Amino acid sequence: MSNHDYRPKSKVGQWFNDRLPLLTLANHLTDYPTPKNLNYWWTFGGILTFCLITQIITGLTLAMHYIAHADMAFESVEHIMRDVNYGWLIRYIHANGASMFFLAVYIHIFRSLFYGSYKAPREIIWIIGIIIYLLMMAAAFMGYVLPWGQMSFWGATVITNLFSAIPLVGEGIVTWLWGGYSVDNPTLTRFFTLHYLIPFLILGLVVLHIWALHVPGNNNPVGIDIKKPSKDTVPFHPYIVIKDGFALLMFMIVFAFFVFYSPNILGHADNYIEANPMVTPAHIVPEWYLLPFYAILRSVPDKLLGVVAMLSAILILAVLPWLDTSKIRSAVFRPLYKQFYWILVADVLILGYVGAMPAEGLYLLIARVATAYYFLHFLVILPVLGFKEKTLPVPLSITEPVLGGSPNLATARKKESKIE
Amino acid sequence: MKKLLKIFSLLLLICSSNTFSFAAEKVDYLKTDWSFKGLFGKFDRASLQRGYQVYTEVCASCHSMKYLSYRNLSEKGGPEFPEDQAKAIAASFEVMDGPNADGEMFARPGKLSDKFVMPYDNVKAAQAANGGAYPPDMSVLVKARGGGVDYIYSLLQGYEEAPSGMTLDDGVHYNKYMYGNKIRMAAPLSDGLVEYGDGTTASVEQMSKDVTTFLMWAAEPHLEARHQMGFKAIIYLIILTILVYFSMKKIWSRVESEV
Numbered sequence: 001m002s003n004h005d006y007r008p009k010s011k012v013g014q015w016f017n018d019r020l021p022l023l024t025l026a027n028h029l030t031d032y033p034t035p036k037n038l039n040y041w042w043t044f045g046g047i048l049t050f051c052l053i054t055q056i057i058t059g060l061t062l063a064m065h066y067i068a069h070a071d072m073a074f075e076s077v078e079h080i081m082r083d084v085n086y087g088w089l090i091r092y093i094h095a096n097g098a099s100m101f102f103l104a105v106y107i108h109i110f111r112s113l114f115y116g117s118y119k120a121p122r123e124i125i126w127i128i129g130i131i132i133y134l135l136m137m138a139a140a141f142m143g144y145v146l147p148w149g150q151m152s153f154w155g156a157t158v159i160t161n162l163f164s165a166i167p168l169v170g171e172g173i174v175t176w177l178w179g180g181y182s183v184d185n186p187t188l189t190r191f192f193t194l195h196y197l198i199p200f201l202i203l204g205l206v207v208l209h210i211w212a213l214h215v216p217g218n219n220n221p222v223g224i225d226i227k228k229p230s231k232d233t234v235p236f237h238p239y240i241v242i243k244d245g246f247a248l249l250m251f252m253i254v255f256a257f258f259v260f261y262s263p264n265i266l267g268h269a270d271n272y273i274e275a276n277p278m279v280t281p282a283h284i285v286p287e288w289y290l291l292p293f294y295a296i297l298r299s300v301p302d303k304l305l306g307v308v309a310m311l312s313a314i315l316i317l318a319v320l321p322w323l324d325t326s327k328i329r330s331a332v333f334r335p336l337y338k339q340f341y342w343i344l345v346a347d348v349l350i351l352g353y354v355g356a357m358p359a360e361g362l363y364l365l366i367a368r369v370a371t372a373y374y375f376l377h378f379l380v381i382l383p384v385l386g387f388k389e390k391t392l393p394v395p396l397s398i399t400e401p402v403l404g405g406s407p408n409l410a411t412a413r414k415k416e417s418k419i420e
Numbered sequence: 421m422k423k424l425l426k427i428f429s430l431l432l433l434i435c436s437s438n439t440f441s442f443a444a445e446k447v448d449y450l451k452t453d454w455s456f457k458g459l460f461g462k463f464d465r466a467s468l469q470r471g472y473q474v475y476t477e478v479c480a481s482c483h484s485m486k487y488l489s490y491r492n493l494s495e496k497g498g499p500e501f502p503e504d505q506a507k508a509i510a511a512s513f514e515v516m517d518g519p520n521a522d523g524e525m526f527a528r529p530g531k532l533s534d535k536f537v538m539p540y541d542n543v544k545a546a547q548a549a550n551g552g553a554y555p556p557d558m559s560v561l562v563k564a565r566g567g568g569v570d571y572i573y574s575l576l577q578g579y580e581e582a583p584s585g586m587t588l589d590d591g592v593h594y595n596k597y598m599y600g601n602k603i604r605m606a607a608p609l610s611d612g613l614v615e616y617g618d619g620t621t622a623s624v625e626q627m628s629k630d631v632t633t634f635l636m637w638a639a640e641p642h643l644e645a646r647h648q649m650g651f652k653a654i655i656y657l658i659i660l661t662i663l664v665y666f667s668m669k670k671i672w673s674r675v676e677s678e679v
Contacts, residue, residue, distance in 0.1 A: 037677060078487045078559065082642075088640075088646065089646070089649070234675055234677070238671050239672065239675070242667060242671055242672075243672075246665055246668050252657055253657050256650065259650070260646055260651075269563065269565055399676070
């Protein structure tokens with residue numbers, strides 16, 4: 001860990017820091033020893049922080065002009081797009097920002113899966129991350145309802161109706177969620193309230209997520225524990241700050257292309273039709289980032305079991321640190337896991353694809369196989385792999401991976417002497 | 421750096437593959453060159469003005485455009501009618517206002533600040549006048565249809581004789597680009613239906629293109645500003661990225677590690 005007996009140079013600084021050690025915190029954050037071999041997959045944490053702040057700032061601005069009322073919401077969004085100064089820019093950043101946020105979070109999660117970042121001693125970081133992800137989905141879903149277009153209305157109807165699958169109390173819960181007997185004004189106003197609240201919950205959890213990270217420090221592509229600080233680490237500032245900044249700029253270029261040149265491509269055309277409870281759209285599809293779970297939901301013929309499967313698909317991730325029995329973190333040294341990892345990536349992409357398609361015929365069959373495989377990966381393959389897999393020798397430190405040493409010090413020494 | 425490029429191209433790939441959900445309903449729409457597409461896309465001013473003429477003389481008898489105001493017609497990036505002309509256009513409509521000091525509603529000529537006058541008082545009146553079908557509001561119509569401008573452009577020219585074996589109810593027409601091929605709206609355009617002031621021949625194709633351009637602007641009035649700002653923003657980001665890249669290289673040269 002960094003230097004806790006840090007003392008500010010100035011008298012005023014010392015006086016302040018003795019009462020509230022903010023400067024110690026700042027010193028910890030700048031000095032924080034970070035593995036020097038972190039690759040660009042590690043820059044998405046910073047990118048996600050940027051996404052969250054962007055969503056909060058643009059969201060606050062939109063909330064100043066938006067009217068959460070079933071009769072006026074759609075019109076107020078058009079007012080933002082036409083008459084508010086740069087309203088179109090703020091709204092398009094916010095709407096596409098949600099997609100960018102999810103794109104980044106999926107990369108962040110799959111990075112963790114590849115390098116085993118969820119394993120001891122980082123389980124709490126991982127679980128907080130899963131809670132953040134769940135809250136993100138809730139926030140995104142409710143945000144999509146706010147423009148009060150056709151997809152907003154019918155998406156809200158479909159998703160809230162899922163709760164009716166709960167035996168006995170299901171119907172009652174749905175009525176309670178709606179604040180009436182259908183999705184209507186009370187639903188819109190409570191969704192707006194919650195959509196406004198959740199980002200700040202996420203912000204709080206992000207602080208905990210980073211705090212929990214700073215206890216054991218970052219995992220790294222080699223996946224070994226390293227001495228901190230040592231020649232394996234660099235201080236967070238300026239090394240990681242500039243690298244994260246560079247990656248963030250690349251990310252912003254992609255972001256800008258969406259905002260300025262195809263701002264509506266990730267949305268659904270039906271959401272530019274004002275909500276109409278009398279007309280059901282031909283296909284009700286959620287936003288792209290929820291499609292894999294939508295596919296899992298629809299692949300189970302029973303409504304209750306479908307909901308259970310969908311929720312388990314997310315919650316299973318929370319117990320992942322205990323399902324994965326392998327002691328080796330990084331997939332670099334796990335030849336079999338590496339292959340299963342990529343199959344899982346393909347599986348999730350396939351689920352996303354069939355989630356966008358009508359649930360019938362071949363699509364339904366593919367969705368069922370892919371759903372089954374998803375659970376097979378976590379419940380069978382991962383636990384078994386930990387015992388069966390023959391892993392490659394892991395290096396002793398980041399600076400000396402060339403020696404091909406193993407955790408066993410004696411064998412490593414022997415190899416070293418041979419080389420000499 | 422190589423790895424980074426890999427990630428970057430993967431990102432672009434993922435982004436572009438997201439368009440797959442639209443691929444399912446792909447129909448071969450009629451194609452034309454839209455001046456507003458592309459990095460520097462701008463509206464064709466003359467086409468917008470002609471398009472407004474088609475809208476107001478043809479479409480507006482059934483289709484409302486409730487989110488537009490007459491002042492928009494003279495604003496930058498739109499048809500850019502001179503302000504006097506926009507004022508005259510507004511004044512040619514009768515707007516219900518009030519109540520006045522006596523508590524009476526009264527009609528007055530339209531002003532620039534007024535919203536486009538709607539052809540029907542409400543949805544029910546519109547349905548009653550159109551055999552039960554509601555002519556959709558056109559303010560954001562091109563964004564509310566999967567095929568966008570190509571779809572509207574094609575639909576306007578897609579009226580044909582129904583194929584044999586297909587029976588159409590009274591007041592229903594065959595259109596090969598309409599979802600389900602059945603449409604309540606009769607073919608709205610015919611050659612020479614409007615008389616363009618600038619001498620352009622008012623063919624169905626020309627009118628379709630003009631009115632679709634107008635609808636695109638109506639749905640995205642700030643499209644030109646968006647394209648201009650987008651180009652500047654991306655150039656700025658690229659230059660900054662290059663500068664930060666070299667700074668990063670310099671800083672990381674102090675340690676034995678690759679970035």
